[in-house]
Amino acid sequence: GAFVLVAGCVGILPDGTYPRDLAGQTARCLERIEEALVAFGCSLDQLVRIRIYTTRIDQWAEIASVMGPRFARTRPANAMVGVSSLIDERALIEIEADAWAPAAERR
Template identity: 50%
Template sequence: MDNTRQMISSGSPLEPRIGFSRAVRKGSHVAVAGTAPIGENGTVVGQGDVHAQTVRCLDIAEAALQEAGASLTDVVRTRIMLTDISRWKEAARAHGERFAAIRPACTFVEVSRFIDERWLVEIEVDAVLD
C-alpha cells in the first residue's frame, strides 16, 4: 500500500498561515477540509442562497478530489454545516444533485457561524479509493 502523503492546495493565502491543505490523500484515503463558497476571485458565491453556496462548495471539493486522483464516486462521507439548520432542504437538494446514486454517509449540523458571516454553508468530504 502506498502511504505517500499528497497535499492538495487551493491556493488560498490562509492555507500556510493556518497550516492546512484543501485536501490530503494518504494511501487510499482522501480528506477534503471544510470548504466554503468562495469564488475564483475570492468573493463569496451565492450570497443569501444556500443552494448556490452548496453547489460552489461541492465544485471546490470535487476539484480537490480530482487533483488527488479521486472522484465523487469514491466519496464515503459528507458533512454539511449550516448556520441555519431550517434551510437544510436547500443544501440537501444540491447534495442530492451530485450524490443521489452514490449515497455517501451524510450529516447535517448547525453551527453558530463561519469565518465570513456571508457563508451559509461549509462542507467536508471524505473519500476512499479502491
C-alpha cells in the first residue's frame, strides 16, 4: 500500500481569484484535494488525516459546516490550527490531506 499526500492546498480558483468567504475557500480546497487524489486513483473517502491552517480560527464553525457533512461517514483524523498568515494574503485557509491508497499509482 501507499499514502498519497496533498500539501499546501489553498482555495484558489482556476482564474487566480479566491472565493470571498471562508466556506467557499474551504469547499474549493476540497475540490482541489479531490482532483489531486483522483489523479492517483483515490477519492476523498480514503483520507485518513487532514490538517487545516486558517487565518480565521474564530470562524471555525464555517469550516466545520463544509467539512462535517463531507466527512460524516469516513471521519479522518483532523486538526485545525490558527495562523497569522498564509502564503497568499487572499487565502483564508490551507489544507493538507493524507490518503491511504493501497492501489495508488506510483509517481
